[in-house]
Amino acid sequence: MIQKETMKAAVKEVWIRSLTVLQPDVLEALTGALERERSPRGREYLGIMIENAKRAAEGRMVICQDTGVPTFFVRTPLDFPFVESVRETFDEALRELTCGEFPMRPMVVNPFTREDRGDNTAARVPVIHTRLDNGIGYMEIMAMPKGAGSGIWSALKMLPSTEGIAGVKRFVIDSVLNAGANPCPPIIVGVGVGGPMEEVALLATEATVRPLNERNPDAEAAALERELMEAINASGIGPMGMGGDTTALAVHVEYAGTHRPWMPVAVNINCWPGRRAVCRVYRDGRVEQV
Amino acid sequence: MANIVYLQMPVSEEEIRALRLDDIVYLSGEAYSMLYADHYSRIMEELNTGRKLPMRFEGGAIYHTGTIWRRTAEGGYDLRALGTTTSSKFNAQTPAFIERTGIRIVMGKGGMDRENLEAMKRFGCVYLALVGGCSAIYTSHAEIVDEYWPELMPTDNQRLKFRLKEFGPLFVAMDAHGNSFYEQTAGETDRSREAIYERLGIKTGGRDV
Incomplete structure (x- = not known):
């Protein structure tokens, strides 16, 4: 059985990576655009975006201060050996990150009262979308911050x-x-x-x-x-x-x-950073950040 | 070719009117955050009732920003990320704000509307654009020196005073002479819309745009 702490650590790390590391395909698209762009100002902006991504990754800084609504896509086989509460696991991961080791602003609010819990959790947030897939031997978690x-x-x-x-x-x-x-x-x-x-x-x-x-x-x-x-x-x-x-x-x-x-x-x-990051949690508890 | 201009706040009307579209500014001095509409209304309320504001806006800047920060145990501020937010959210409040406070610089992204452009022309103010999604570049050129009215949002106070040190690059995207890159681009986009429809085989008759 996968332990809750293992899963929480995986969620935290994939979330932080989504905020700090630009995916290689996005960098490639920006670099390609920089070569084709005819507007000098446009080229300057694209250059700044690429430079910003480098600095964020090197300093483990967020690419953008709007760390967004925590949103995850989970793809998993039905018999994946995790029996803890998925809601609690993700809530605790975001709470501990927001209030603890990695500062994010508490952005998520109740839509009626506009009040927040101060930890980026709320009713059904973090948002967790699930796709069942019995053809894979692991659980795949994609973090997708929505600004x-x-x-x-x-x-x-x-x-x-x-x-x-x-x-x-x-x-x-x-x-x-x-x-x-x-x-x-x-x-x-x-x-x-x-x-x-x-x-x-x-x-x-x-x-x-x-x-x-x-x-x-x-x-x-x-x-x-x-x-x-x-x-x-x-x-x-x-x-x-x-x-x-x-x-x-x-x-x-x-x-x-x-x-x-x-x-x-x-x-x-x-937005241009197209923030996302993926990790895989295997049946033996091994976590791969891909 | 773009001029590079280093400005120290408070700035004079002459310094602002000397800026032209495409100039690049590096800004030093005190600036104030703006993230929520209720922040504007609180400031206007204070002005309308004749109270003295704790901020000094004359010759200064407001900055459309969301900020990741914490108070430190020593009573200081730990600033982790300072980026920029969408300025069009503040279209309605800003012309009166420019008139009443005497600010000379609005910083943000995405631009502002014609009424703001006209207020900037009339009162001598510019819009300086940051590149969005780039807080990693900008953060190291700023620090938080004070906060205001934390009781309005105790968990996430975004009413902050910054000290900027050669903060930039900031792009003059709306100048104090009625010129706006956003208007130029929007004009081009409007002109290209019909061509795009035609190219995609979209018929525009029979349905409201």
């Missing part, structure tokens, strides 16, 4: 099927243009298509944390990603909204089957 400045531009619409794929494209473009300079561009655009409502929101969110150098294996989804990416980068918004060729670092589309009369679409916009 306020990009998160507020997320949008969802249950379009009728008559809107078709053009309706989906328009919703994505309008969401991105509406957000403009605000969500710290160059952004990572996660698009969910299909499903019922809760699934399309999850798909859009999962799309934001796919590595930036991976395309959707489905040809039509990949073509849509390419088309939307080129269109968004023709908008002129540019790094931090000050003009340029680099408005999006990536557009990722995930889709699920849907009802015949529906064309659901969700857009989740992530």
